Amino acid sequence: MKDIHISNKANRRQFLKAGSALAASATLLPFGTTRLFGASKSGNREVSIPTVALNNGIKMPILGFGTNTLVNDIGINAVADAISLGFRLIDTATVYGNEQFVGQGIKKSGIDRKELFITSKLWVDDSGFESTKKAFQTSLDKLQTDYLDLYLIHRPRGDVKGTWLAMEALYKEGRIRAIGLSNFEPHQIKELMTYAKVNPIVNQIETHVFFQEIEAYNTLPGMNIQHEAWSPLAEGRNGIFTNKTLASIGKKYGKNNAQVSLRWHFQRGIVAIPRSKNKAHMMENLNIFDFELSDEDLQTISTLDLNKTQFPEWS
Ligand SMILES: NC(=O)c1ccc[n+]([C@@H]2O[C@H](COP(=O)([O-])OP(=O)(O)OC[C@H]3O[C@@H](n4cnc5c(N)ncnc54)[C@H](OP(=O)(O)O)[C@@H]3O)[C@@H](O)[C@H]2O)c1
Numbered sequence: 668m669k670d671i672h673i674s675n676k677a678n679r680r681q682f683l684k685a686g687s688a689l690a691a692s693a694t695l696l697p698f699g700t701t702r703l704f705g706a707s708k709s710g711n712r713e714v715s716i717p718t719v720a721l722n723n724g725i726k727m728p729i730l731g732f733g734t735n736t737l738v739n740d741i742g743i744n745a746v747a748d749a750i751s752l753g754f755r756l757i758d759t760a761t762v763y764g765n766e767q768f769v770g771q772g773i774k775k776s777g778i779d780r781k782e783l784f785i786t787s788k789l790w791v792d793d794s795g796f797e798s799t800k801k802a803f804q805t806s807l808d809k810l811q812t813d814y815l816d817l818y819l820i821h822r823p824r825g826d827v828k829g830t831w832l833a834m835e836a837l838y839k840e841g842r843i844r845a846i847g848l849s850n851f852e853p854h855q856i857k858e859l860m861t862y863a864k865v866n867p868i869v870n871q872i873e874t875h876v877f878f879q880e881i882e883a884y885n886t887l888p889g890m891n892i893q894h895e896a897w898s899p900l901a902e903g904r905n906g907i908f909t910n911k912t913l914a915s916i917g918k919k920y921g922k923n924n925a926q927v928s929l930r931w932h933f934q935r936g937i938v939a940i941p942r943s944k945n946k947a948h949m950m951e952n953l954n955i956f957d958f959e960l961s962d963e964d965l966q967t968i969s970t971l972d973l974n975k976t977q978f979p980e981w982s
Contacts, residue, residue, distance in 0.1 A: 714752065714753035714953045714954070714956075715753070715956075716728045716729065716730050716753065716754070716755060716756075716953070716956075717729050717730075717933075717956070719893060719936065719938065721845055721868045721869065721893055722866055722868050722891040722892070722893070723844075723845060723868060725816075725844050725845055727756065727784055727816075727817070727845070727869075727893065727938060728754075728755050728756040728784055728938070729933060729936075729937075729938050729939070730754070730756070730929065730933065730938070730939055730940075730941075730952070730953070730955070731754060731755070731756025731757065731758055731784070731786075731938065731939070731940040732746070732749040732750075732754040732756065732757050732758065732940060732941070732942065732949075733758050733897070733898075733940040733941055733942035734746065734757065734758060734759045734763060734765055734769055734942060735760070735763050735765075735942060736763070736765075736942070737763075737765055737768065737769075737942065737944060738763075738764065738765045738768050739768060741944050742765050742768035742769065742772060743768050743771045743772040743775060744772065744775075744944075745772065745943070745944045746768070746769050746771075746772025746773060746775075746776070747772045747773075747775040747776045748946050748949060749772075749943075749949055750772070750773065750776035750778050750783070751776055752946070752949050752950055752953060753953050754949070754953070755782060755783055755784055756783075756784040756785075756786065756938070756940065757769060757773065757783060757784070757785050757786070758786045758871075758897075758940040759785070759786065759787050759788075759810070760787055760788035760790065760819075760821055761787065761788065761789065761790045761793065761802060761805070761806055761821075762788070762790040762821060766787060766806055766809035766810050767809040767810075769785075769809075769810060770809055770810040770811040770812070771811075773785075773810070773811070773812075774811060780812060783816070784816040784817070785810060785812060785815055785816050785817070786815070786816060786817040786818070786819065786871075787806045787810065787815055787817075787818060787819075788818070788819040788820070788821035788849055788871075789802055789803070789818065789819070789820055789821055789830055789834070790802070790821050790822075791821065791822050791824045791825045792825075793830075794820075794824070794825025794826045794827065794829065794830045795825065795826040795829040795830060795833075796826075796829040796830070796832055796833045797833070799829065799830045799833035799834060800833050800836075800837065803815075803818065803833075803834075803837055803842070803843075806818075807842075813842075814841070814842050814843065814844065815842070815843045815844070816843075816844045816845060817843070817844065817845045817846070817847060817868070817869060818834055818837070818843045818845075818846050818847075819846075819847045819848055819849040819869065819871055820834070820847075820848050820849060820851075821849050821850070822849065822850045823848070823850060823851045823852075823855045827855075827859065828859075828862055831846075831859060831862070831863060832862075834846040834865075835863070835864055835865045838865055839865075845868040845869065846865060846867065846868060847867045847868045847869030847870060847871070847892070847893075848867050848869070848870045848871070848892075849870065849871040849872065849897070850871070850872055850873075851867075851870055851872075852883075853882065853883065853886045853890075856870065856890060856892070860890075866890075866891055866892070867890075867892050868892065868893060869892060869893045869895050869938070870883065870887055870892050870893075870894065870895065871895040871896075871897050872894070872895070872896070872897065873896070873897055873898055873976055873977070873978060874894070874896035874897070874898075874899065874932070874937060874939075875896065875898055875899055875900060875901040875907070875928065875977070876901070876907065876910075876913065876928055876931060876968055876971045876972070877901055877904075877905050877907070877971055877972065877973045877977055878901070878972070878973060878974065878975060878976055878977060879969070879971075879972040879974070880894075881972070881974070884935065884937070893938060894935075894936070894937045894938070895937065895938040895939075895940070896932055896937050896938065896939045896940070897940065898977070898978070899928065899929060899932050899937075899939035899940065899941050900925055900928055900929070900941050901977050902977070902978075904977040904978075905973075905977055907924060907925075907928065908923075908924050908925065909924070910924055910971070912967060912968070912970075912971060913927045913928065913968070913971075916960065916964045916967065916968070920958040921958075922955070922958060923951060925941070925948070925951055925952060926951055926952070926954065926955050927960070927964075927968075929941060929952055929955045930955045930958065930959075930960055931960060931965070931968050933955060933956070934959070934960055934965065
């Protein structure tokens with residue numbers, strides 16, 4: 668399995684080629700094949716999820732599992748199911764109120780902690796140096812782990828500087844493997860860079876076929892920051908699952924709209940974290956590495972961009 672590091676536009680082209688090679692080598696391999704990151708059983712097959720190399724050299728799966736709104740037994744079982752099917756990147760946040768359920772789901776899965784890539788996020792109410800350290804420890808306790816793979820500032824509000832300095836301290840202590848941002852616009856990242864000693868590693872932002880975030884897509888690689896998509900399926904909004912353009916593309920490959928959408932993220936080198944409480948959907952979302960969207964398909968999908976959020980209530 669090739670790690671794919673995307674730091675500029677030229678490398679994105681190489682990434683697409685690498686993505687093609689991955690597709691050609693068929694990620695769905697016969698049961699029993701020894702796999703690298705993300706090896707797991709899915710039906711009678713195994714799914715292996717490619718990774719991207721982040722700017723500090725660590726590897727992050729390019730496809731992960733979102734957990735917003737997944738709570739209680741549904742949340743526990745969804746996380747355990749997702750891991751059993753092959754997801755290794757699990758995305759949660761303090762404000763989702765589900766870190767304890769995510770932690771229980773991980774425990775239920777029986778997976779070795781070292782195989783997982785766990786992300787959580789610092790909520791606005793906890794911003795500031797000391798409160799970030801406290802909130803971080805609370806997240807660890809709820810998740811039943813002693814480190815995070817990725818910790819993000821959830822929104823660019825509150826005492827961002829104090830928060831970032833606390834995250835840098837935790838990162839330097841080895842308690843977080845990567846630190847980053849969420850919902851930061853390019854000018855807000857530049858502001859943070861004026862005092863940051865650690866380059867942010869990831870920016871997680873709303874990105875899907877209806878809001879393609881072209882500016883961030885073009886800007887983040889130059890800042891050496893990995894683009895990660897939240898709501899990669901637009902949470903089902905704007906009729907994404909019945910969209911005729913996506914359906915006609917998917918028909919050529921025997922894939923549905925969710926799979927075409929997630930493949931689009933993959934071919935753009937964007938980490939995507941679809942959420943589902945439905946095992947059949949989870950499997951569909953994992954099965955995106957055995958086909959390739961053509962340049963013409965990508966061009967067609969570019970016309971779906973409405974260039975505006977589908978979540979105006981959060982702006
Ligand atoms: N940083 C931030 O500010 C931020 C904001 C929002 C979200 N996030 C993160 O991003 C994750 C993903 O975003 P999201 O949860 O808003 O939405 P999403 O992943 O874009 O979409 C989830 C919806 O799609 C459905 N779905 C999933 N796979 C499907 C499939 N194959 N076919 C048909 N329907 C399918 C799910 O229903 P079923 O359960 O029925 O499958 C669910 O209703 C979140 O869970 C969270 O971890 C971060």
